Amino acid sequence: MTVALGDAVAARLATWEEERVAERLWERDGSLWEASGKAAEEIAAWLGWLDLPDETGGRIDELGHVARDVRADGYRRAAVLGMGGSSLAPDLFAHLFAGPDGAPHGDGLELRILDSTHPDVVRGFRSWATAARTLFCVSSKSGSTTEPNAFHAAMAAEVPALDFVAITDPGSSLAELARAQEFRAIFDGPPDVGGRYSALSAFGLVPAALAGVDLEVLLDRARGMAEACRRPALDNPGLALGAAIAEAARSGADKLTLLTSDRLAPLGDWIEQLVAESTGKAGTGIIPVVREPIGEASAYGADRYFVFLSLAGDRGALGAVAGELMDRGHQGQHLELADPYDVGAEFVRWEVATAAAGIVLAIDPFDQPNVQESKDATRDLLDAFAANGSLPSPSPLVAEPGLAAYADPAALGDEPVTVDGAVRQLLGQLGEGDYLAILAYLPQEPELERRLGALRGRIRDSLGVATTLGFGPRFLHSTGQLHKGGPDSGVFLQLTADPSRDLPIPGWDQTFGTLIAAQALGDMGSLQRRGRRALRLHGAEAGDLVTRLEAMIEASLGSS
Numbered sequence: 001m002t003v004a005l006g007d008a009v010a011a012r013l014a015t016w017e018e019e020r021v022a023e024r025l026w027e028r029d030g031s032l033w034e035a036s037g038k039a040a041e042e043i044a045a046w047l048g049w050l051d052l053p054d055e056t057g058g059r060i061d062e063l064g065h066v067a068r069d070v071r072a073d074g075y076r077r078a079a080v081l082g083m084g085g086s087s088l089a090p091d092l093f094a095h096l097f098a099g100p101d102g103a104p105h106g107d108g109l110e111l112r113i114l115d116s117t118h119p120d121v122v123r124g125f126r127s128w129a130t131a132a133r134t135l136f137c138v139s140s141k142s143g144s145t146t147e148p149n150a151f152h153a154a155m156a157a158e159v160p161a162l163d164f165v166a167i168t169d170p171g172s173s174l175a176e177l178a179r180a181q182e183f184r185a186i187f188d189g190p191p192d193v194g195g196r197y198s199a200l201s202a203f204g205l206v207p208a209a210l211a212g213v214d215l216e217v218l219l220d221r222a223r224g225m226a227e228a229c230r231r232p233a234l235d236n237p238g239l240a241l242g243a244a245i246a247e248a249a250r251s252g253a254d255k256l257t258l259l260t261s262d263r264l265a266p267l268g269d270w271i272e273q274l275v276a277e278s279t280g281k282a283g284t285g286i287i288p289v290v291r292e293p294i295g296e297a298s299a300y301g302a303d304r305y306f307v308f309l310s311l312a313g314d315r316g317a318l319g320a321v322a323g324e325l326m327d328r329g330h331q332g333q334h335l336e337l338a339d340p341y342d343v344g345a346e347f348v349r350w351e352v353a354t355a356a357a358g359i360v361l362a363i364d365p366f367d368q369p370n371v372q373e374s375k376d377a378t379r380d381l382l383d384a385f386a387a388n389g390s391l392p393s394p395s396p397l398v399a400e401p402g403l404a405a406y407a408d409p410a411a412l413g414d415e416p417v418t419v420d421g422a423v424r425q426l427l428g429q430l431g432e433g434d435y436l437a438i439l440a441y442l443p444q445e446p447e448l449e450r451r452l453g454a455l456r457g458r459i460r461d462s463l464g465v466a467t468t469l470g471f472g473p474r475f476l477h478s479t480g481q482l483h484k485g486g487p488d489s490g491v492f493l494q495l496t497a498d499p500s501r502d503l504p505i506p507g508w509d510q511t512f513g514t515l516i517a518a519q520a521l522g523d524m525g526s527l528q529r530r531g532r533r534a535l536r537l538h539g540a541e542a543g544d545l546v547t548r549l550e551a552m553i554e555a556s557l558g559s560s
Helices: 003-018 021-026 030-036 040-044 048-072 088-096 119-129 146-156 173-181 202-210 215-228 237-250 262-279 318-327 340-361 369-388 419-428 446-463 480-485 512-529 542-558
Strands: 077-081 110-114 134-139 164-168 185-188 255-260 287-290 304-311 331-337 398-400 403-406 435-441 466-471 490-497 533-539
Touching: 003 021, 003 237, 021 030, 021 340, 030 040, 030 340, 048 202, 048 215, 048 340, 077 119, 077 146, 077 202, 088 110, 088 202, 088 262, 088 340, 110 119, 119 146, 119 512, 134 146, 134 202, 146 164, 146 173, 146 369, 146 512, 164 173, 164 202, 173 185, 185 202, 202 215, 215 237, 215 340, 237 255, 237 262, 237 304, 237 331, 237 340, 255 262, 255 318, 262 287, 262 304, 262 340, 262 480, 287 466, 304 318, 318 331, 331 340, 369 480, 369 512, 398 419, 403 419, 419 490, 419 533, 419 542, 435 446, 435 512, 446 466, 446 542, 480 490, 480 512, 490 512, 490 542, 512 533, 533 542
Parallel strands: 077 110, 077 134, 134 164, 164 185, 255 287, 255 304, 304 331, 435 466, 435 490, 490 533
Antiparallel strands: 398 403, 403 533
């Protein structure tokens, strides 16, 4: 941490100690965020996550009993059908606690998450889930989220209602459906906890219990961190982290770069949603950068603040990289987990830190207005499809066989005459302090993710900018809020391609292919309405699209 940043953080914590910020947080004093313009009572209504480490301890026996009954009844797999706050904590549990070969943890079920509407992904997930007896967790706080409802429709056509449980707020439309169809169980979520703060509620703990995670140990670690975060500001790990990342952002280092050991990569995904969706609004925000390939220390700009996350004894290359970055004057800190169960503590640390960052940035860290905007845009497009039999079809800016580029010409400058030229002009928009966001409405397959990751590293190393990668529609419930509501420093490359084969949604007018196309169109429209620098590339096939993109970016960077 530089001297200037260190002084700013120290001053912030000293002020928070005088103002009793820690005590007031745990007293649910919404006036801590009064600078956001929101009423204190309105904000305080979303602070229920503070009580989860203690309150959910009372559900350990209930959830353990359910998990044992499920195994005794012959279930071998568990599937979470959810998005955003309903899927990222379960995904972390599924990866962090699985064996080296992906085997279930202890006597738990094999756990997987479906959070993509791409027809190829849904079809493959359904094949996996129906190959053995699987318990499906339909997970949606509101109960009306489009994606989980579509996933349920796709699975319910082939499996009985007894193979489903619902995780949702009391009285939601999903709870009503579950009762009407006689799901195996309904688990209530806390109405005063937002989705991204719900890891230690039923949304995270039901899948964790099914996967064999010891909830008593997990919650014990969470309670330990909660106690530490009750201490005065100068000795409070959550407030210290929040002050650091927010003061760094205020000083220009707003790219919160999370470098993790391999096993903790899904923790980075969870932090990404929490920070991006909570802080990316009112033209400000902290921009999380996760899963970016590790580069040479010289490749990173001054707009970074680093947090290194590792398990004890598993630092690997992180230790050397951290040392080199700090030697070059970069800012950051290292958080080491004693073992996987320490994620319980990290949930609390990062939630407190994110809430505290909202105080510094003068925003409400508990709303997500632009996420709802994206949902509304998708719904309007689906309604248009139902009325007209097709989605709106914008004209491409430029097209070639098997590839087309779409953009508002004003976002690129001169109108390009080739797709390659459009990509070159988009990259030319990147300046100091900007970041490139790749928005891939493609199957999240390991090889495609690897290749897009390599492109991120190539762009960063050549242009010196931070890069992010999100798979749609998953990121709409995460970084999508930041893209529209955060600072105008993002340059967006949206990738879409025709699915290999479409998949109907039983009982719906639309197919999964229509749904993901509407989500991509709605996302692009929202970016364009805000004047964001955005380009969409559409190809006939995902793999070929990425191959051509690799060639175009290499040509652009090679000539720069």
